[in-house]
Amino acid sequence: MNLLFTHVTAILPQRLVEDAWVLCEKGKIVSITTKKPKATAETQIVDGRGGYLSPGFIDIHVHGGNGADFMDGTSEAVRVACRAHARHGTTTIFPTTTTGSPEQIHAMLDSVKAVQSERHVENGARIAGVHLYGPFFAEDKVGCHSVEGRREPTAAEYRAYFGTGLVRIATCAAELPGAVEFYREAKKRRCLITCGHSNASWPEMAAAFKAGMRHVEHFWCAMSNVSSVRSRLGVPMRGSMLEFVLGTAEMSTEVIADGCHLAPELLDFAFRLKGPRKLCLVTDANRALDLPPGSYRFGAAEDGSWFESDGRVGWAPGRTSLASSIVGMDHMVRQMKRDTSATLPEVVRMASLSPAELTGIAKHTGSLEAGKNADVVLLNQKLGVRRVFIGGVEMAL
Ligand SMILES: [Zn+2]
Numbered sequence: 001m002n003l004l005f006t007h008v009t010a011i012l013p014q015r016l017v018e019d020a021w022v023l024c025e026k027g028k029i030v031s032i033t034t035k036k037p038k039a040t041a042e043t044q045i046v047d048g049r050g051g052y053l054s055p056g057f058i059d060i061h062v063h064g065g066n067g068a069d070f071m072d073g074t075s076e077a078v079r080v081a082c083r084a085h086a087r088h089g090t091t092t093i094f095p096t097t098t099t100g101s102p103e104q105i106h107a108m109l110d111s112v113k114a115v116q117s118e119r120h121v122e123n124g125a126r127i128a129g130v131h132l133y134g135p136f137f138a139e140d141k142v143g144c145h146s147v148e149g150r151r152e153p154t155a156a157e158y159r160a161y162f163g164t165g166l167v168r169i170a171t172c173a174a175e176l177p178g179a180v181e182f183y184r185e186a187k188k189r190r191c192l193i194t195c196g197h198s199n200a201s202w203p204e205m206a207a208a209f210k211a212g213m214r215h216v217e218h219f220w221c222a223m224s225n226v227s228s229v230r231s232r233l234g235v236p237m238r239g240s241m242l243e244f245v246l247g248t249a250e251m252s253t254e255v256i257a258d259g260c261h262l263a264p265e266l267l268d269f270a271f272r273l274k275g276p277r278k279l280c281l282v283t284d285a286n287r288a289l290d291l292p293p294g295s296y297r298f299g300a301a302e303d304g305s306w307f308e309s310d311g312r313v314g315w316a317p318g319r320t321s322l323a324s325s326i327v328g329m330d331h332m333v334r335q336m337k338r339d340t341s342a343t344l345p346e347v348v349r350m351a352s353l354s355p356a357e358l359t360g361i362a363k364h365t366g367s368l369e370a371g372k373n374a375d376v377v378l379l380n381q382k383l384g385v386r387r388v389f390i391g392g393v394e395m396a397l
């Protein structure tokens with residue numbers, strides 16, 4: 001099916017194109033013009049009704065949605081979560097592991113592989129690979145995840161995960177014994193290498209950087225600061241992950257812009273300090289996305305840790321700390337636009353092209369550009385999702 005979008009403002013990485021015509025043929029973007037292009041008789045005209053045409057969003061850190069967690073380990077759970085996120089404009093997704101047993105992580109990898117190999121638009125967002133996030137977290141920064149399911153990295157365990165060929169993003173807390181060997185192995189596999197759920201000091205981050213680590217998960221959440229490093233290592237006070245990321249140009253990071261985790265000044269600070277190429281928007285959404293308030297499990301259905309959703313965000317038991325987000329990427333885009341000095345092209349870049357570049361898939365997706373996949377989202381003037389197309393095929397929302 002060939003498509004011609006009209007009456008839209010096209011969101012390019014550097015600028016907006018008003019009254020654009022965007023032609024897609026055989027699942028690819030062919031041209032973005034301000035004059036009507038030549039199209040075949042069977043090309044379907046898609047009226048954008050004065051809204052925006054955005055590249056589909058890319059989520060590099062996401063646990064589930066609509067009742068399913070990727071750690072449930074069934075292909076139905078993978079489909080349910082990928083469909084839920086596609087309804088929020090995400091067209092490429094990296095299902096993310098959490099803490100759990102090796103058997104649970106292998107079940108997750110198997111179920112993702114099964115769904116990835118049966119590519120169909122009704123399965124929702126394309127799966128570009130797995131984010132191996134848990135289990136290699138620091139004990140004192142495990143956050144809302146089950147602490148029994150965390151451990152130190154051992155080569156036999158992570159080589160089995162890498163051996164599936166599915167892992168494209170690899171996380172380990174930098175201070176754990178064996179972290180540097182983990183990073184070296186992940187580098188050989190050309191993963192985006194990240195440090196998260198960590199209380200690492202600057203010297204530990206510097207050693208990790210040397211081994212290939214380039215990214216830190218959910219800035220300000222479950223990561224070290226000067227005072228948490230002092231509690232672990234004493235005086236003199238040392239630099240933390242925070243200073244290392246802000247002081248190192250090659251380091252990228254991500255924010256949970258749901259309006260509940262970080263106040264506007266922090267979102268804008270991260271944007272101004274790192275810029276739109278080195279800052280990603282992630283949902284970090286869990287299974288409570290699109291479900292009513294209530295108690296849910298984070299991670300596998302059988303033994304994940306309990307958290308509470310109040311309908312806006314997840315809470316750890318007792319409501320003293322947050323337990324990740326319950327909203328989709330469209331919400332993050334609207335919030336970031338409202339709360340920061342970033343322009344709309346910059347905000348959308350942080351939800352599409354920047355994560356695509358960091359994970360090595362920007363040749364195929366991540367922006368409205370001739371030759372790339374027709375993974376596009378029609379938004380209304382308030383940036384609400386109206387229609388979603390993956391590879392030029394519309395998904396029923
Ligand atoms: Zn986390």
Ligand SMILES: [Zn+2]
Nearest residue numbers: 061063284324
């Ligand atoms: Zn997470």
